[in-house]
Amino acid sequence: MSDVTIGDDRLARCSWGASTPEYRAYHDLEWGRPVGDDTRVLEKLCLEGFQAGLSWLTILRKRDGFRRAFASFDPDRVAKFGDRDIDRLLADPGIVRHRGKITAAVANARATVALGEQGISLAGLMWRHKPSHTRAPKRLLDIAASTPESTALSKELRRRGFAFVGPTTVYAAMQSLGVVNDHLEDCHWRSVVEEELGNFRVPSERKP
Numbered sequence: 439m440s441d442v443t444i445g446d447d448r449l450a451r452c453s454w455g456a457s458t459p460e461y462r463a464y465h466d467l468e469w470g471r472p473v474g475d476d477t478r479v480l481e482k483l484c485l486e487g488f489q490a491g492l493s494w495l496t497i498l499r500k501r502d503g504f505r506r507a508f509a510s511f512d513p514d515r516v517a518k519f520g521d522r523d524i525d526r527l528l529a530d531p532g533i534v535r536h537r538g539k540i541t542a543a544v545a546n547a548r549a550t551v552a553l554g555e556q557g558i559s560l561a562g563l564m565w566r567h568k569p570s571h572t573r574a575p576k577r578l579l580d581i582a583a584s585t586p587e588s589t590a591l592s593k594e595l596r597r598r599g600f601a602f603v604g605p606t607t608v609y610a611a612m613q614s615l616g617v618v619n620d621h622l623e624d625c626h627w628r629s630v631v632e633e634e635l636g637n638f639r640v641p642s643e644r645k646p
Contacts, residue, residue, distance in 0.1 A: 441577045442624045449626040453578070460498045470631040472616030474641040476560045479615060480550050481511035483595075484543040486610045487602030488534045496534070503532025508543060513554070516547035542601035549599035554645065562643035565617055567591040574623040581620050584609045 443456040455465025473479060485504060489497045497504075507530050509515040527533060527540045550560050567587045575581045588609035595603045612618045616635060621628035 442622055450624050451627060452622050452625050455625075455627075458495060460495060464498055466627060469614055470616050470619050470621055470627065472631075472635050472638040474561045474565070474639065476550060476554070477511055477513065479561045479564055479611075480513055480546060481505075481508075482611045482614055483600070483603060483608075484508070484511060484546055486607045486614075487542055487546075488536070488539050489610070490539070490602065490604075490607060492534065500533055503530070507533050511547070513547040513550040516544055517551045519544045519547075539602055545599060545601045546603075549595075552599060557645050559641050559643055559645050562641040562645075563594065564591065564612065564615065565640050566643050567594075567612070568617045568640075572618060574628060575620060576623050578622070582609070585618075588612055 441453050442450045443453045444450055445456055445462075451462070451465055455461050455469070473482075481504075485497050485501070488504070505511065507527055524537070524540060524544070528535050528537060533540075553560055553563070567590060569585065569587050584605035589605040591612070592603055592605045592608045595608065609618070613620045616631065616638070619628060619631045619635065621631055
């Protein structure tokens with residue numbers, strides 16, 4: 439399969455984004471679009487953690503279940519989850535029932551709240567690790583699994599109490615949230631993302 443696929447709409451897209459309807463919607467409408475909202479950043483970090491060892495398609499198909507189970511990833515609400523909530527989540531077929539990943543999501547919410555209490559934005563912290571320069575990948579093989587920036591951000595997040603945020607997981611979140619544009623050079627959506635990035639106000643690490 440070519441690394442870029444021409445769809446029935448005659449638009450070129452990264453081949454993985456044409457493989458299923460769920461991937462196509464995610465690729466076209468979400469992946470790489472810049473995000474500056476702490477709640478959405480928390481959601482993506484948690485979902486990427488849940489994805490570890492699994493297909494991202496599995497996570498996409500359970501996304502509504504995750505949002506119901508985790509109060510739409512509202513950090514203040516999830517931070518208050520206790521043992522009963524953990525038991526409830528372990529019995530919920532709408533999510534990935536993995537105790538370590540569930541407790542990590544709660545820890546991440548608590549860490550996000552702690553950042554906020556220090557006047558720090560989770561989104562701003564992530565965007566501070568945006569690479570100063572990137573080159574458009576020509577092939578899927580050109581896309582790294584992790585980078586020095588994702589490694590540095592991973593260390594920073596773990597230092598602040600986040601869990602299941604290794605360099606590869608963090609880089610996947612950076613790609614999805616627009617901190618890195620890894621649409622292939624010939625993908626139609628690369629330029630769409632670049633235009634949005636040009637109009638995007640990068641969030642400050644320090645909350646006003």
